[in-house]
Amino acid sequence: MTRSIWLIPLVGLHLLILLAGFVAPYDPTAQARTIPFAPPVRPHLFDAAGTFHLRPFVYAVVPSGDGYVADTSHRYPIRFFTRESRYAIVPGLENDIHLFGVDAPARISIFGTDGYGRDVLSRVLHGARVSIIAGLLATLCALLAGTALGTLAGFVGGATDKVIMRAADVFMAVPWIYLLFAVRAALPLQIDTRAAFLLLVAVLGIVGWARPSRLVRGIVLSAKERTYVLAAEGFGAQPLYVLRRHVLPQTYGVVLTQAGLLVPQFILAEVTLSFLGLGVGEPDASLGSMLGTLQQYHVLASYWWMFAPAVMLVLVAAAYHALTSFGHERARLVAS
Secondary structure (H helix, E strand, O other), X not given: OOHHHHHHHHHHHHHHHHOHHHHOOOOOOOOOOOOOOOOOOOOEEEOOOOOEEEEEEXXXXXXXXXXXXXXXXXXXXXXXXXXXXXXXXXOOEEEEEEEEEOOOOOOOOOOOEOOOOOEHHHHHHHHHHHHHHHHHHHHHHHHHHHHHHHHHHHHHOHHHHHXXXXXXXXXXXXXXXXXXXXXXXXXXOOOOHHHHHHHHHHXXXXXXXXXXXXXXXXXXXXXXXXXXXXXXXXXXXOHHHHHHHHHHHHHHHHHHHHHHHHHHHHHHHHHHHHHOOOOOOOOOOOHHHHHHHHHOHHHHHHOHHHHHHHHHHHHHHHHHHHHHHHHHHHHHHHHO
């Protein structure tokens, strides 16, 4: 129970990212060329004269020399449930209501802006959504294939087991990150974003089934030799009933643990490809392409807020580490 509490940040983080269009104050592709690399805007409760205001507000930032200064001549209150750019809640269903915002010409760029004046917070949320959905879908494909093949190999045995396990050995020996590079490099450089996304998911799912299948096979081999399983078979229980009722529940903890390991691994693979310009590219938001701007020394040295995508990756990895711990606990409870 104690470890399961750590699932709450994981669920909260995913809700935040999946509702990126609502939480993000701006369209992630909207540019404001007059304020490139503007620093993060800080909400205020006290104005320049020291007067307290109940509603938080921000000041507009204006260029000054090599940097920016706050224009304290006018306050811009932070408003909630404002109408801004339209976004898709789900494909085919759009809305324009955002959690918070301010009136123009001010911008509430809490994480600052990038070199094109785009809001970094909005891009981080949308980019994390792309990466996490890619990781989840690829993990789902890998676990479905791995669980099905591992169960089949362990429960049936014989030649079926040998063929599946030899195939798993081949896939485990393949350096999958280089396979991704090879597949992506063989395609045209300018490829539709949706096509690139589906390609990543498909390749990651195909090459990721081997390890889960071997682990599930081991659990199935152990489970089908347990006394209550042998007793059920002795009483005439059908193989499918035995598999569904007594064997598969033994694998849930392992599958959950593998999910906690594979999702951040696949997210990192997507980020790596986008970082190298082989994944989801501009102008669409991607954590990898955002981190790619840090290859420029002046960005790396001068604009600390551009590390926000890296912070998001750390948070996601930490959340899935908690899921892995929960999976270990689940496996221990089932085994006992």
